[in-house]
Amino acid sequence: MxxxxxxxxxxxxxxxxxxxxxxQMDHSESSIGEIISKANNLSPDQLESILQYQREHKVRFGEAAVAMGLANADDVMWALAQQFHYPYSGEKEDxxxxxxxxxxxxxxxxxxxxxxxxxxxxxxxxxxxxxxxxxxxxxxxxxxxxxxxxxxxxxxxxxxxxxxxxxxxxxxxxxxxxxxxxxxxxxxxxxxxxxxxxxxxxxxxxxxxxxxxxxxxxxxxxxxxxxxxxxxxxxxxxxxxxxxxxxxxxxxxxxxxxxxxxxxxxxxxxxxxxxxxxxxxxxxxxxxxxxxxxxxxxxxxxxxx
Incomplete structure (x- = not known):
């Protein structure tokens, strides 16, 4: 005892x-784009290409990143989860x-x-x-x-x-x-x-x-x-x-x-x-x-x- x-x-x-x-892990003030960019280590050129696609097609950042093959649906859901303090284990984590x-x-x-x-x-x-x-x-x-x-x-x-x-x-x-x-x-x-x-x-x-x-x-x-x-x-x-x-x-x-x-x-x-x-x-x-x-x-x- x-x-x-x-x-x-x-x-x-x-x-x-x-x-x-x-x-210390608060992402609530970060945008979806910032979270996905950091998580996927996107270069400035890749980030700019996503933003351009977003403007041209009038879609959300996550949709543009997925369409360009620079992120997947799990990445987008993970980023949303960070914003809303909803922890879970994504595909990248084991x-x-x-x-x-x-x-x-x-x-x-x-x-x-x-x-x-x-x-x-x-x-x-x-x-x-x-x-x-x-x-x-x-x-x-x-x-x-x-x-x-x-x-x-x-x-x-x-x-x-x-x-x-x-x-x-x-x-x-x-x-x-x-x-x-x-x-x-x-x-x-x-x-x-x-x-x-x-x-x-x-x-x-x-x-x-x-x-x-x-x-x-x-x-x-x-x-x-x-x-x-x-x-x-x-x-x-x-x-x-x-x-x-x-x-x-x-x-x-x-x-x-x-x-x-x-x-x-x-x-x-x-x-x-x-x-x-x-x-x-x-x-x-x-x-x-x-x-x-x-x-x-x-x-x-x-x-x-």
């Missing part, structure tokens, strides 16, 4: 660097897996579904005067898409104001480090809970400056026991004072009670079920496990995964 307190008091992320100042559709395909129907889910959860979790809670993502079986859902939901929350933390508490079969292309061999959640490390535990996501990830680190032989330690509850409570949104990925309940224990420390849970796959009796088992504590079930999601 002392190790958790040391970590929380440090206020540092990977590389002992403080939380990034997103104001900072996360294509599974993270909210970051890599932010204007797709899938991404919109995650934003809709985010809105529902905000109305459910942040209304009234109830204390803030972390959100655990649970399901009955492996392969239900918990990590995919948790990662994209966290990315959607990070596109709002404030900071979002995504914790990989699946200490049996972690996947978030793969989605975000992080090194899971270094320190992580298991390091804090076992008192082995306090630095370089929270990783920043380059393409999404308001999103942070705490990977599992070394997969421990006693995941349930670590989740049941008082340090885990202390860690979650303190992180809620440092981040605006905390989302936690968990192991499937088919592996044991880890997910239910983690959810009880978080205070709120959303349950995933696979369409035409998940059995009703297994969902009832998940709900029954959560009802052993005061965990609030804030939603259930049927996914086609």
């Amino acid at each position: 002392d190790n958790a307190k040391k970590f929380l008091n440090s206020g540092y992320v990977a590389g002992d660097a403080p939380f990034p100042d997103t104001a 900072t996360c897996s294509k599974e993270l559709v909210v970051a890599t395909s932010p204007f797709s129907a899938q991404a919109e579904a995650f934003r809709t889910t985010r809105s529902h959860l905000i109305m459910k979790m942040y209304s009234g005067s109830t204390p803030r809670k972390a959100l655990a993502v649970l399901s009955a079986d492996t392969g239900d898409g918990k990590s995919y859902f948790a990662a994209n939901l966290a990315a959607a929350f990070s596109q709002l104001s404030g900071r979002t933390l995504l914790i990989d508490a699946n200490m049996r079969n972690p996947r978030l480090h793969e989605i975000f292309k992080l090194n899971n061999a270094s320190a992580g959640l298991s390091s804090i809970l076992t008192g082995r490390a306090v630095n370089n535990v929270i990783k920043s996501v380059k393409s999404m400056p308001s999103l942070f990830v705490m990977p599992v680190g070394t997969v421990p032989p006693n995941p349930l026991e670590l989740a049941e330690r008082p340090a885990f509850g202390l860690l979650v409570r303190e992180l809620l004072t440092k981040f605006d949104h905390v989302i936690v990925d968990t192991p499937a309940l088919s592996h044991g009670m880890d997910g239910a224990v983690i959810a009880s420390r978080c205070g709120a849970a959303v349950i995933l079920a696979r369409q035409n796959i998940t059995r009703v009796n297994k969902l009832q088992a998940v709900v029954g496990a959560l009802r052993m504590s005061e965990t609030s079930i804030v939603g259930s999601i049927v996914v086609d995964h």
